[in-house]
Amino acid sequence: MTAAIIIIGDEILLGQVKDTNSSHIADNLLNVGVRVKKILTVGDSKEEIVSALKETSGSYDHIFITGGLGPTKDDITKSAFLEYFGGELVLDENLLIELKLKFEERGWKFHESNISQAEYPDSCEVIPNERGSAQGMLFHQNNSKYFAMPGVPHEMEGILHSWILPYLKKESTQSYLKYISIGTIGISESGLSEIIEPLRNRLGEIEIAYLPGYYGARLRLTAEGADQSDVQKRLDNALSIFRDKIEKYVYSTKGDTLSEVIGYLMREKSLTLSVAESCTGGLIQDHLTDVPGSSDYFIGGVVSYSNDIKDKILGVELESIEQFGAVSSEVAIEMAEGVRRKMGSDIGLSVTGIAGPGGGTEEKPVGLVHIGYSDKKTSKSNQYQFGNDRIINKKRSAGMALGMLWKNLKEYS
């Protein structure tokens, strides 16, 4: 089964909002055997919406439309649907009452402009939105199904998961599409390709993609076919051919994030963690706490932006800072040991570096980062030299710190 996604939104064409909906939709569609072949982003204009609908007509089994719904944009999108699919706009009195109740319950004011959110083309089936006031719509045309959803990610995701994905699952599929997503850290996409490409002719009928990223490169194997178990077998077989050659870089073959894998290891080994961050400014702890239940092993941490805090809160010796500099292997280790001691955790992780654009010297340029690790047996540090971009330096430092933590957790006993 194939799909296209149409994203409606001037704010995306103007670069003011990043589209995150299409990746969420595409990723989840794969699980029900639907593969996205094209994504189209157009503005909030009736003309452009109708032209996008025409462009996808007849070429895909399913078309997913997000955006253009909501109190301030409804008119344009719904009139585009009426022009393309036919039908008339009708007020759904029951929906209007429901909407008013929902607003009352949540203490929101029911604005006049919200009334239009109970009006829908009679050519569509209304898809309920439990997370907001703009409902979804399903249209049929030329053997294709068109699913329209609001653009607010939380509401789109609600409709997708509670209604559309179960609906698609019920449909029988004739072709199975499966993939393995392999997360690595400590090797580049080129490095992975140099190892795997020479083996290509032994890997059978699969697709391979090498994906770069701040949190390590990812490798994706994809296979498609009529027989579900054959598709899985082809993937497993291909992986088994090169797996030992990349094993030391692989943190997951199940699509987990590095933070999730760290969580599994922390639980498995009954360990607790604390973190001291300087140049990453809280980003490492933000990633760790994205994992539900992380409070079971993550105790807390310190963002020690000033040297004074490194001393006062973490107990780093001011002498070490004077002698070696705040960005040094010695201070990274003292920070990791200090946060571990102060917070009473089994493991301490630390980062100190120069994110830029200011603060660099000839000896210690922007992008220099030291990462420290401490547990009951050992303390150590790694040094990295990243580039000039502040935000990228924060991300790469956080990625490498999580990578160092993962590596040490694996070996921890």
Next chain:
Amino acid sequence: MTAAIIIIGDEILLGQVKDTNSSHIADNLLNVGVRVKKILTVGDSKEEIVSALKETSGSYDHIFITGGLGPTKDDITKSAFLEYFGGELVLDENLLIELKLKFEERGWKFHESNISQAEYPDSCEVIPNERGSAQGMLFHQNNSKYFAMPGVPHEMEGILHSWILPYLKKESTQSYLKYISIGTIGISESGLSEIIEPLRNRLGEIEIAYLPGYYGARLRLTAEGADQSDVQKRLDNALSIFRDKIEKYVYSTKGDTLSEVIGYLMREKSLTLSVAESCTGGLIQDHLTDVPGSSDYFIGGVVSYSNDIKDKILGVELESIEQFGAVSSEVAIEMAEGVRRKMGSDIGLSVTGIAGPGGGTEEKPVGLVHIGYSDKKTSKSNQYQFGNDRIINKKRSAGMALGMLWKNLKEYS
């Protein structure tokens, strides 16, 4: 001037990587008077790339292509370009030497697969990439210019800012496009629309967009015309008509982030800040430290995930936690006061809440968040009830905490 963007990448169609390039390109093009009208995302296949090139042919002044370049994907994209634009692939010996030197300098291994990165169609002008090994390309066809860039954001941005934007600036434009982006916090997009829409007929010939977001709603006014000063006048005039009605929610009319505006106020008033976070897990400090030079006013902070840390590091009374609960107005205030005292800053900001999915009770459900603020004169807290989604709760909490900080900073004297 109009533009289309073509994004090449299976990883985006599979939902494994989010496209952030198109928003960066679109946002920056506006500043040189170029407006993106369409974004097309297609897979790493010669057929799909050629078909996307055909689709944009003749309809736009400029076409920006990202992705599909780099050691593992070069062949497909370059052969698509050769098919569409004509010409032959030639090895640029000088570029090859430069590439080898660049790799050597950075201590990277020069893989055999990198040689192809010195081969380019002779139908294009090569655009230098100082941040990586895949160069950009410029093709001309049917009065349109096609700019091809690698997909790695850092490299794409380097080429865009150092070469393409200056190139476009030199071209004369006949129409000026300007916009004002108004950042607000504490009011919804519907709320903004209810205030502004009744005044619409007095606002003149401008476009208005209401954009929702976790860090507050944004309002965008856009105007276009042949006379630059008239375009600016129309925007200023429209804003002046409703500005006083929304003034208390507006933190910027210049496109700044909330963290940047907080930075301006901290410097202006010579204040220092520290932060104590529970459910946001470091996200607030991550945002604050995205601002270059934030170390001038941001001293540091604590992520107090366990109650023990709230007591040991922040000095929150265990009695308060027992009596009121860790998620309470009292504890939020004690955290803000505690971090301010411990870190020795002028201002303390705190968040305590239940991000979910676990940890909720009937009395204190998932999504309940208290935000605390403390300075030399006053301590206070605000309570919010968000939803069930952990990541969204983190973001909305961080947004509201930054909003509360901003509001108090404005009034600080």
